[in-house]
Amino acid sequence: EKVAITGVTGDAEIARIALMQVKDIPGVAARISKSLADANVHIQLIIQGIRHDQTNDFSLIISQEDAQHSQDILQRVSQEVKAQEIQVDTHVARVSVIGSGVASNPGVAARMFQALADNEINIQLISSSEIRIACIIQEDQLDSAIRALHEAFDLSNLERKTIST
Amino acid sequence: EKVAITGVTGDAEIARIALMQVKDIPGVAARISKSLADANVHIQLIIQGIRHDQTNDFSLIISQEDAQHSQDILQRVSQEVKAQEIQVDTHVARVSVIGSGVASNPGVAARMFQALADNEINIQLISSSEIRIACIIQEDQLDSAIRALHEAFDLSNLERKTIST
Ligand SMILES: C[C@@H](O)[C@H](N)C(=O)O
Ligand SMILES: C[C@@H](O)[C@H](N)C(=O)O
Secondary structure, three states, rough: OOOOOOEEEEEEEEEEEEEEEEOOOOOOHHHHHHHHHHOOOOOOOOEEOOEEOOEEEEEHHHHHHHHHHHHHHHHHOOOOOOOOEEEEEEEEEEEEEEEEEHHHOHHHHHHHHHHHOOOOOOOOOOEEEOOEEEEEEEHHHHHHHHHHHHHOOOOOOOOOOOOOO | OOOOOEEEEEEEEEEEEEEEEEEEOOOHHHHHHHHHHHHOOOOOEEEEEEOEEEEEEEEEOOOOOHHHHHHHHHHHOOOOOOOOOEEEEEEEEEEEOOHHHHOOOOOOHHHEEEEHHHOOOOOOOOOOOOEEEEEEEEEHHHHHHHHHHHOOOOOOOOOOOOOOO
């Protein structure tokens, strides 16, 4: 069964910063993102999952070179938003499957996740839209992830550059 | 300051299903998404945040009409992936800001979140990409969210339909 996937992309030049257990009240997401916007830090991905008790985790994907600067900024905000902890990991990579088939074919996500699972690659974060599924994985697994997805989606021309999606 | 935002879209015909505290090991995401793909359920968004002690929460946005059927399917899978709980909420809506300016201008996310905060709208889930930021909010706040974003981004032509992004 052929799905309309146009490419697999990977990027290891990223860092993941997470403010753990911030207050889950209006204004917190604005305060965090404004602090980085004011410093002109480009946020590549924002992922916030479901709340637990009255708190939530707020994860950001930024470039590796912005990691230290962003951590300093967020340290100052963390008090205000009552973050229990700030976790920074620069040893992560993003791997994405892109194409119009993501939306129209429910099997694309399962195929992507299965290809990663078959290669013992644990998925740390997931952010998906109608045309793209992005997974954050360990940086040292990026090459095998791209190879596995290349095979799973039968792609002949592989792209290893980042593209805006 | 003008940002290149092409529209604000909203959709109240959705449901949020979350498998709480699944095992954070390879294969779990594949098992969950495959169970829905096999039943031809279209997953609109997948959001998975950061792990806590070897477990993770796996949130799905689907159409409201798929909610009951999906819940039944996931009940059967939850044992296998050791989900502590399945949370279903059909009283949610998705509001998105879309445009090339999302990527190039770090202030877009802060402006979106601030507009929601100013209207006392709590953001339950966030999934963003380079061209789109989607927030899951309470269904009964969708109209005020769209109005607030319309004002914040100075959009004259408002789109209330869902588009593939
Ligand atoms: C956690 C954060 O997203 C909060 N719920 C807000 O609306 O800002
Ligand atoms: C939780 C789930 O995403 C798991 N980490 C996996 O890789 O499948």
